[in-house]
Amino acid sequence: MDTIVRNALPPTLSLMVGGTVLWLTAGVVAGTVSALRPGSAADRIATGGVLTGLAVPTFLLALLLLWLSSRLGEAGNLWFQPGYVPFSHSPGQWLGRMILPWIAVAAGQAGVTARLTRAGILEVLGEDYVRTARGKGLAERRIVWFHVLRAAILPWCRASASVSRRSWGRRPSSTRCSRSAGSGRRSWWRPKPGT
Numbered sequence: 362m363d364t365i366v367r368n369a370l371p372p373t374l375s376l377m378v379g380g381t382v383l384w385l386t387a388g389v390v391a392g393t394v395s396a397l398r399p400g401s402a403a404d405r406i407a408t409g410g411v412l413t414g415l416a417v418p419t420f421l422l423a424l425l426l427l428w429l430s431s432r433l434g435e436a437g438n439l440w441f442q443p444g445y446v447p448f449s450h451s452p453g454q455w456l457g458r459m460i461l462p463w464i465a466v467a468a469g470q471a472g473v474t475a476r477l478t479r480a481g482i483l484e485v486l487g488e489d490y491v492r493t494a495r496g497k498g499l500a501e502r503r504i505v506w507f508h509v510l511r512a513a514i515l516p517w518c519r520a521s522a523s524v525s526r527r528s529w530g531r532r533p534s535s536t537r538c539s540r541s542a543g544s545g546r547r548s549w550w551r552p553k554p555g556t
Contacts, residue, residue, distance in 0.1 A: 372445045379459055380466030387467060388474025395475065396482035397505065407475060414472035423465035430461050474517065481513030488512070 395407040434442040440457035448455045485491060486509060494504045 371447060375445075375448070375455070375459055376462055376466060379463040380470075383463045384467035384470040384474060388471040389478050391471065392475035392478025393482060393505075393510070396479040396486070399483070407479075411472040411475045414468040417468065419465060419469055422468055423462070426461040426465050477517045478513065481517055482509055485509045485512045 391407040391411060395404045395411075398404050430441045433440075440454070441461060442458060444458060446454040446458055491504060491508055494508055495501075
């Protein structure tokens with residue numbers, strides 16, 4: 362059993378870490394852009410992307426991306442093929458084969474993170490100290506980076522911890538659908554007694 366876990370650990374960690382980085386980056390950027398430009402085209406695009414990410418189940422998105430990667434592989438694209446290649450073997454192929462599973466894992470969580478970030482930023486933008494900073498003539502970029510995001514990130518961090526705990530339950534379908542040999546694939550496999 363140790364061999365099974367040892368072999369499944371690199372693909373699982375690659376999926377978890379990469380998916381988390383992608384969901385945090387996409388969620389915070391989409392939420393920030395949406396909050397700083399309410400009612401604009403960027404806000405509408407971000408909101409549409411968030412709602413799509415929340416509405417499509419992870420397993421369905423993983424299957425659609427698996428289908429896409431197999432079609433790209435048939436077309437001769439060697440980068441977006443299903444399966445897992447270790448980072449030590451080929452970093453380029455590792456990245457190419459992990460992008461689509463990362464998207465499948467990150468889509469729903471990025472939507473939640475974007476909504477939390479947007480709500481936090483809109484709340485902080487109405488605070489007195491932000492109006493005071495604007496009145497003193499501080500640049501808008503400095504206000505957003507050093508005052509608004511710093512205060513808006515605290516509630517988001519607490520909620521993000523619970524989101525990440527729930528999201529690890531979705532890994533088996535994503536690992537299975539991406540044809541990687543991670544722990545999700547192993548969770549579907551039942552060892553025979555005595556092995």
